Amino acid sequence: MIYLLGGPPRVGKSRIASVIRQRHALSVVSTDSLGAVLEDVWSPATAPDLFAKDKFNKRPLAEQATLTTTDFVEHIDYVRQESRVVWKAVVAFGKRENEEGRDVLIEGVGVLPELVRQLEDIPHRVVFIGNQGDNHRENIKKSAEDNAHDWMRDASDQYISVFAMFVKQMSVYIEQEAKEYGFEYIEMDRESLGDVTEEVMKSLGLSAS
Numbered sequence: 001m002i003y004l005l006g007g008p009p010r011v012g013k014s015r016i017a018s019v020i021r022q023r024h025a026l027s028v029v030s031t032d033s034l035g036a037v038l039e040d041v042w043s044p045a046t047a048p049d050l051f052a053k054d055k056f057n058k059r060p061l062a063e064q065a066t067l068t069t070t071d072f073v074e075h076i077d078y079v080r081q082e083s084r085v086v087w088k089a090v091v092a093f094g095k096r097e098n099e100e101g102r103d104v105l106i107e108g109v110g111v112l113p114e115l116v117r118q119l120e121d122i123p124h125r126v127v128f129i130g131n132q133g134d135n136h137r138e139n140i141k142k143s144a145e146d147n148a149h150d151w152m153r154d155a156s157d158q159y160i161s162v163f164a165m166f167v168k169q170m171s172v173y174i175e176q177e178a179k180e181y182g183f184e185y186i187e188m189d190r191e192s193l194g195d196v197t198e199e200v201m202k203s204l205g206l207s208a209s
Contacts, residue, residue, distance in 0.1 A: 031108025130171025
């Protein structure tokens with residue numbers, strides 16, 4: 001069985017996946033890792049969509065903030081473009097694991113409802129999570145401060161605020177898309193990570209023990 005956990009960045013997917021790995025001895029792979037492999041193989045010239053988010057990340061922070069507040073759809077489109085390319089690796093990896101009789105959990109931003117709905121020939125279960133809370137900025141900041149290896153550890157408060165705004169907007173988008181295609185969406189605002197983890201496992205058909 002291929003288990004899929006999707007959602008915006010910084011909502012707890014990796015931490016939830018880690019708990020599931022420990023409890024169920026599942027292999028876990030991130031779409032970020034698969035994307036990083038592809039980036040080592042391809043270049044912006046050969047696969048421009050794979051590097052779509054660079055167009056946003058290279059903009060001045062003030063421009064990123066303006067885009068996030070006035071036209072967040074464009075930002076989400078960058079994620080969608082990149083995810084479509086990475087999804088090819090997700091499907092290939094999932095098929096191989098299924099053929100070898102191995103269960104695996106694939107988590108990451110690259111798991112989008114519009115892509116999962118196309119997954120017909122691999123046994124799978126999927127759930128999406130998000131955080132639309134107004135206080136998620138503080139959650140992101142604390143998580144980065146608690147992890148010495150976190151790339152956002154030294155990010156400015158302004159950058160974290162812009163990032164948190166995008167997470168909220170993408171959570172809304174994911175929830176709408178999940179409902180459209182008949183997938184479950186779990187909102188993390190005002191719920192503990194442990195409670196959400198239990199809900200995710202239940203949705204995926206995994207026991208909580």
